[in-house]
Each structure stands twice: as C-alpha cells, then as structure tokens.
Amino acid sequence: MRAEQPGTPVFRPTLLVVDDEPLVADFVREILEPEGFNIIAADSADTALSLLEKEDANIDILLTDIRMPGSMDGAQLANMVCQRWPDMPIIVMSGYETPSTASIKCKVRFLPKPWSIGQLIDAVNGVAYSVTPSA
Template identity: 40%
Template sequence: MGLSQSKRPVVLIVEDELLLRMNAVEMIEAAGFEAIEAANADEAIDILESRRDITVVFTDIQMPGSMDGLKLARAVRGRWPPIKIVATSGHVDVAETDLPDGGRFLPKPYSPHQITGVLRELIGG
C-alpha cells in the first residue's frame, strides 16, 4: 500500500502551551479537519518540510524558540505560498497588515464557531 493522505484538509497547529494546543486540536478536528501539532516554529518548519498535504498553519504569535508566530507566518508564505495562515494571540493585537497577504488574525479566547468560520473561509469550504 502507498501513503494514505487524508481527504480532510490538514491544519498544522503551532502552540507552545499544551492545554491550549490540545483544545485547538479538539475544535479543529470537530470542525472536520485533520490536525497536526507542533510546540514551536522550529517543529512546525520540520513538519512542513516533510509533509506536502498541509493546507493551513494555525499559529500562536508569542512562542519561545528561534521565531515567533509572525516570523513563522512570513517564513511559510515565502517557502510554501499556497498554505493559508491563521495567527492567534491573547496578548498581542495584530493588524492584517502585520500578516502576510491573506493571513487572518483570531484573538484568544476563540470559540469553535470562530475557528470553523475562519478555516472554511480560507479554504473555501
């Protein structure tokens, strides 16, 4: 058998706080998407380099490591232009001009309805 790719859109969730990441995974999977987890931007880049099926990167802005969520968003846009970007934060207010073209900002705390709406809007589903 070959590699089986998910028929559901794949969302890479980048969140350093475990409980928030688990909550985001639960909401995104309940909305009908496949969720993959990364604890920081470096882990996210490794995953993006190894998988070609990621549709959306859903990233926290404030994270430890070599880059924050805004730098990650710019890196994703530069290397993987088709991937959609959603940035989230409970501490930082972000203008759409702070994100790469087409990126969306979702303030924390977010609801399952908000996540579903933004993801469906971005992927046209």
C-alpha cells in the same frame, strides 16, 4: 466544508496547529477533528518549520500563535511560510498582538485570543475553501 459526491473519498484538510501551550492544540483538535479536519500539533515555530519541510505536501493550513519561545516566533513562521508556500492559508492568533504589530508582511486571517469555538470554526472554514487536495 465542501460537499462530496457519494462514493468519492472525502477530502480532510490537514491543519498544522502551532502553540507552545499543549492545551490549546488539544482543544483545537477536539473542536476541529469532528468538523472534518486532520490536526498535526507543534509546540514551537521551529518544530512546525521542520514538519513543513518534511511533509509540506500533506499540510494544507497553518494556524499559529504569534508569541512563542524558540529561535523564531509565530510571526516569523508566518512570513517564512508566505514566502516558501505562498498558496498555504495562514491563520494567526494572539491575545497580545495583531498581524501588523507583529510585522507579518503577508495576508493572513487573524483570530484574537481568547476565541470562541464558533470563531475558531469560522476562521478555519473561511480559509479551507481555498485548499485543494494535495497530490
């Protein structure tokens, strides 16, 4: 995270975590909130897209699983976010696929499952430097 000047508000990037396993989202929240991130959870790509469409200025980073039930999976969500919000950093995670095998057509950071706490923090911090505070 960035160092802030004393007396200035601290920018806390908001991370949208998309995983059909609630325990994963809860674990991510437990790890990343103390690191300075706000966490919003969605249990499907469909729910995530609805959140992005309503609050796109408030979501800074997308972290999504690839395989999920619903009308679209995490790979399709990542491709859609790349097109509609091209400046939003995207991290995809999976224990079964990679971005290339899932046909993700844009640049994303890949986090293989199972990941360690350190790998999660490194992946999120690795994209957070490019995030600027929303107006």
